[in-house]
Amino acid sequence: MKFVHYALEALAGRLVKWLVSLPPTLFLLVFFVAPSLIVVLASFRYPGEFGGLASLLPLFGADSGLTLETYRFFFSDFVYFEIFLKSFGVAALTTLICIVMAYPLAWLIARSPKKRRDLLVLLVILPFASNFLIRVYAWIIILGPFNLLYTSFAVIVGMVYVHLPFMVLPLYTNLEKHDPALLEAAQDLGANAWTRFWKITFPLSLPGIFSGSVLVFIPVLGMFAIPELLGGTGDILIGNLIKEQFLDNRDWPLGAMLSIMLTVAVLALAGLSAWAGRGKGRMA
Amino acid sequence: MKFVHYALEALAGRLVKWLVSLPPTLFLLVFFVAPSLIVVLASFRYPGEFGGLASLLPLFGADSGLTLETYRFFFSDFVYFEIFLKSFGVAALTTLICIVMAYPLAWLIARSPKKRRDLLVLLVILPFASNFLIRVYAWIIILGPFNLLYTSFAVIVGMVYVHLPFMVLPLYTNLEKHDPALLEAAQDLGANAWTRFWKITFPLSLPGIFSGSVLVFIPVLGMFAIPELLGGTGDILIGNLIKEQFLDNRDWPLGAMLSIMLTVAVLALAGLSAWAGRGKGRMA
Amino acid sequence: MSILEIRNVTRRFGDLLALDDVTLTIEAGEFFTLLGPSGCGKTTLLRLIAGFDEPDAGRIFLDGVDLAATPPEKRPVHTVFQSYALFPHMTVRDNVAFPLNMAKRPLDEIHERVKQALEQVHLSDKSGHYPHELSGGQKQRVALARGLVNKPRLLLLDEPLGALDAKLREQMEGDLIALQRDVGVTFVFVTHSQQEALALSHRIAVMNEGKVEQVDEPDKLYSFPRNRFVADFIGNINMLAARVAETHHGHLVLQATDLGAVAAPLVKGVKAGDTGVLALRPEQVHISSHAQTPELKNHFHGIVRGLLYLGDVTVYKVELDNGMEMEALLANSAPGRAKFFEVDDDVTVAWRHDAGLFFHD
């Protein structure tokens, strides 16, 4: 009797566990594994007759029809490498400018009275509640009269403008958590305002800067609307390249391949920065 | 002497204050006030000769050339109202599905061992590190063979897919903060698993659900790529309408007006929900 | 009548033996305390009683019924958590009503009993407040009211006074005693503070490394500790290394290094030649100026090396001629005099021949 009871209970426990872990498993399968597999497979296919992609179904039959053609194409043409390099440069520059602009803003919000903080955060987010395109067009109107439109400068302005809140918010969240007693202690022990910032506030805010940088750097790499609308013909980035393959050239294998190369590059960069920052995880 | 010293110090103090509050003031001016003003002004202008916008400069001269034409147009045509209604419906449905799908996922991450949580969060974000378009095209490939492409269903799937992480992350952040002792206390005092969820976990997670809903609801309203790529001709939403005015019709005043109406509607909704939720701010 | 019986309970966490064959019986209506240093297993035992955890071996009976198959929510046992664990989204009233709602009591009964429970803890005026609006002491009282309102058979208290400051803790101790007496519920109280345990409990179980060292009433525990651990953990105590010289009919004669003969009460099973320590409470050590010859049998010369002034009492640290330091506690009972002796004074320390306890190694 007792044994049966326990056996049933164990079974019920496993059932619950299974039910609970089902949604995340499904999530990963449907949202990550399947699309990723499709993209990876697509990159090894030939383009379809009318653009797009030759059907994926024969893959599982005898005629697998896989090719390294697109990859060979990528590595044989130096222009791709150049665009990759430029894109990473734009992303890095955008991130850097966002850090410099967001820091005083985030600091000011974190230091203001508690009840005013939510309002200030709202003010930072508010400009971004309106449609993305509208905001870009507002910049066309602003930059036009100054003859700054269709330049790399306009692209950077647009990129910074669109991504700034993603730097402000994690930085603010980080700075808000700082214990004000730490700054008092540093001052008490002889540190002036400049030293207090560089020895205490800044190092403690590095996790916030890191989060914000990830949230800015990666989306900038995928962005195509801003270079298209604000940039000149020479301001094409990877995002545009990928978008072109899907929407204009309908060369899906090439688009998929480029997207894979981009992901690989980002992951390599992430691995590199994790390796450089190893052992610094102790920071609070 | 002493007086001069204090006067200088007060001056220096004010200078610092001014320098610190300059960036946020500039931020608001450049990123919020200026573009907003431009959009508002644009909505009262006539379209330019070759599309776009008649120059804004005469505004400040004698010939202000403002008109209510676009607004009259909006309120005279019932189709705009219909599209607005449909868009809010799609946004609400997407938000709801995201809540239901994100909750078990967020809960599971929050309940897993501390060192595994970061990895799981990464797994949720990872699918979204790759290019947005790629991910939408993967869905074209998935949905195509089932004859589900170019339907409202496909639009909802795409919307949910793209926005799910924005629901998972704030929910997870909220659930992670819950004190496990509260659930033990509830169990100790006689609550079974079902009651514990509805009386403790769920009410305490409402702020997380709210944050997530804002992060899903508003972007869905501005989204045009997904309806364009996955939806049928009847699945046009406000986002598409606005985008069309800027990119295809080049009727900027109409686009600006639609964007303003959208912002007004969202703000009205936000005000309404703040009013409905008044006095509940006590929740931890 | 025993209400709770813990029989040969063992609990392991990996390599750690958190509870090692613990057997305890708690009587109905008792204020019973589990006392021990952190990591001694007292909280583990509490969680087993509440049902949050299961023993690896052994059984727990409540009113004679094995609890093994009863989940926590079905046990008539409530807990006051160390962090209080008040529900932050509910008012004080709703927090206290929670167990009654769970038990599906009629609404008017709930209303009545919540009101009564809040009166008992003097918080009637806070019933509409939220937990974050309360002070630490008020939260603690809400947690008590919530734990008691549905009249559990047992109330478990997990270091409920730990988060309060000294003055408040003292006051809450008095309130707790009164409350337990009034409601008549059996309390099982966990603490690492020997002072709390002595002041509050009917009986105390002293635990160490997963084992119960001694179960006794406070004064018995303090006066007759069963072993060195208990003697040292409960209160302060002097430990004088000594060897047994003779065992007389009524007492022991000890030989302390470089000090001489010391008379001590007889201990069963101790024989001449055994080595060990004489454990002696500071308040049993008399101290007098060198000139006076005390009438006590054990008296030794010493020099005052330090003193800890505590207002009502002063603790003198006296170095004996063999280099050993001995503490003596004196109540400052003479008006206007705080200290009887100063540092470097020559003094005589003395204690009765029947004072102290010998523990052999």
Place this chain on the structure above:
Amino acid sequence: MSILEIRNVTRRFGDLLALDDVTLTIEAGEFFTLLGPSGCGKTTLLRLIAGFDEPDAGRIFLDGVDLAATPPEKRPVHTVFQSYALFPHMTVRDNVAFPLNMAKRPLDEIHERVKQALEQVHLSDKSGHYPHELSGGQKQRVALARGLVNKPRLLLLDEPLGALDAKLREQMEGDLIALQRDVGVTFVFVTHSQQEALALSHRIAVMNEGKVEQVDEPDKLYSFPRNRFVADFIGNINMLAARVAETHHGHLVLQATDLGAVAAPLVKGVKAGDTGVLALRPEQVHISSHAQTPELKNHFHGIVRGLLYLGDVTVYKVELDNGMEMEALLANSAPGRAKFFEVDDDVTVAWRHDAGLFFHD
């Protein structure tokens, strides 16, 4: 030689008068304590000394120099914060080296002095650890080392023991006394715990509602409180309402309601007819079984109503015939006996004619 002089300092926060014309002098090498309930202004005063806040009126002199124009980072005054405020991104070593780095000391001197400071607080083996890897007591010692390493003229300590548990607090008290004696730095210690203040300080300033009530050595403060607030705040005390019947040359004769005549020591400026209270420490109250007639002048019949057993001492709560409750503290000095009296025992409470202090209303 006085190191710190606080002269007529006043500080307001809106309507609240946090400090009301405070004047204090602290001597070089002292362990000086600011003691008072929360909100008495003690922490405000500490922040004024450190320079985090400025007085609305009055001046503060360090070594005879007005501090008004000196910002906190330039004052030779360091603080040990209540939360310790260790820098979480620096190792123990870097935390302690911080003030030396700020003072731009040569690297080898920094190395040497950090090593020495960590030895002083027994943390040499933790120098490479980060604060979050330390226990509460260890954090506290790092904060102490960091505050002392650059030899400030003053070390301010803001309730540094508040976050520690009882056993550890007791141990840290001993360490603090030894450390202050060894380094010879003047300590200004803020606490709300009278026990900490009595055990640690050379002198104590008792504060209440922004005013200094009394400045004195611990034993003087305890034995001769200047007013009712100090008497009540420092230690436990019985307050017996009484009226002055006569003033003799050497003592007062008081009349307590429904009790009779009570002899008490003379207080200046008190005259017959004054009403007030006789404040009497529990340890000055003798208690004996009814049969014995004590030789003391003041003795009254009472019934034991409750007792608080604390191991080394027991506090008896005795109800006198006039309904007033009086506490008497007895050290449990007889071996094997924890309590001399039980609840409901008839007893005689007595105290010397020169015990207690009369405070008139």
